[in-house]
Every structure is written in C-alpha cells, then in structure tokens.
Amino acid sequence: MNSSPLDTKQDYENYVNSKSPNSPILKNCFNAFWVGGLICTIGQLISSYCQYRGLDQNMSNTIVSIILIFITAFLTSINLFNKIGKFAGAGSLVPITGFANSIVSPAMEYKSEGYVMGVGGKMFTVAGPVLVFGISASILVGILYLIFNTQSIIIM
C-alpha cells in the first residue's frame, strides 16, 4: 500500500506528513530560546565591554558582529557548529551566527571544486539571497525616506 504510486500532489503531501515525525515544537522552542538568548547575552557582554572602553554604540555593535562571526567560522570549520545547530535549531540560525555559518558551511563543502569557483563562488549560495534582499530593501528604504521622510510620518 505504502509503496503504491501516489497520484496527486495532495496525496503525496499527506503521505509525507504521515511519515515524517512530528517535531516536538515546545522542546525545539525552548532550546532555540536559551541558545539564542545565550548568544545575544554574549553579544551584550562584548558590547558592554566595548562601551566601557569608550567606543560608541555603532562601533560596539560592529565589533560584536565581527567577534561572533569569527567564533562561528571557527566552530564551523571544526565541525562543531552543525551539532549546536541541530540541537538549537533557530537558536543558532537567527542570530548573526546563522549568517556566518551559511557562508562557511557551503564554502567548506564545495572545496573540492576549487578555491575560486568552489569556495569563493559557493560561499554565497545562502548568504547571497540574504544580501540581495537586505541591501535592495535598504536602498528602497533610503529612497522612500528621501521622498516621504517616512519616519516622521509614521512615528509622529
């Protein structure tokens, strides 16, 4: 019965849903919460230290990003980050660590295709769309701000 060909897309979806195990969403959310929270707390600790040393807030945030990205790149290269990612789900994906991992991971995987098109090209398979949408949206925000002064209208 199970091996019979499934006619429609709907049948197939039902079949897949019945077979794929229901992920325990509460447990996943709990793990995502404390790992994600912990990463942000580490960030806050670094940021507080930078501000304690007299750097302004923007520079502190940049330094936090760079340090977290460095740590992630290191953990990914020793194959430790995937284990954290499997455990924490969105907890390590949503912070900037997920962005860094999405660059390092494919870069490592496609190393066999060479250092230019393999590592250099494939590192943007996931991060590319993020940058495309993020940067394009920010340009639109800038242009809209130029035309409408969005912030003053919506907040006031």
Add this chain to the structure above:
Amino acid sequence: MEFFQTLDYMMLLKAFVVGGLICIVGQILIDKTKLTSARILVIFVTTGVILGGLGIYKYLVDFAGSGATVPLTGFGNALAKGAIEGVKQYGFIGAFTGGITAAAGGIAAAVFFGYIAALIAKPKMKKQ
C-alpha cells in the same frame, strides 16, 4: 575587575529574553511552515529592514541592546538605519552607500573569516 562592577546585569537579562524570543519566532517558522533556512534568513533580514525603515526597531534596540542587534533582524535594521543616515548626509546617492557602509564590518568579516575557515577546514564527508 572594575568592568564587572559597572556592568548592567539587567541589560544582559533583557538581551537574553528578547534575543531568545526572536529565536522562538524563527523556530516556530521552521517547525510550522517547513521553510528552508535560507528563506528564514531572508525573511528575518527583510523584516529587520522594514521595521528599521519605519523607525520601530530602534525602540527594541534601546530596550534590549544586543538582544535586538545580534539577531538578523538587527542586521537588517543596521542596513536600513545606515541607508537613512546616508540619505540625510549625501541625499540620493546616500541610499546606495549608507546601508552597506553601516553593515560593512559584518559583511567583510563574514566573507574574510568564511574564506579562511573554509581553507583551513578539512571537509568531512557526510557519513550520517
């Protein structure tokens, strides 16, 4: 150390809770919608750009510090904030230069450390 005496522990707690809550939103998206992680990252960055552009996100940053800036919504917010600052300073061309300037540290670090990490790493074939 003197630093730990001046440290704002309330801020750490707020960063923990807010950062964790943003991750829970991501986890619910993963579990309920089966979106790929790439799409989730795009959704978070774009949401951050929109909230930053509307000037809403900065209240969250003021409240939770790194709890709001470390998640990718904060990356989007930095892009939007930079674009607006750029427009204020340079006019039209600022919309193109401002965003990436604000996020330059993160992007450059990700590209550079990413490449170095891939160079030194020994790729492990998937054996699971």
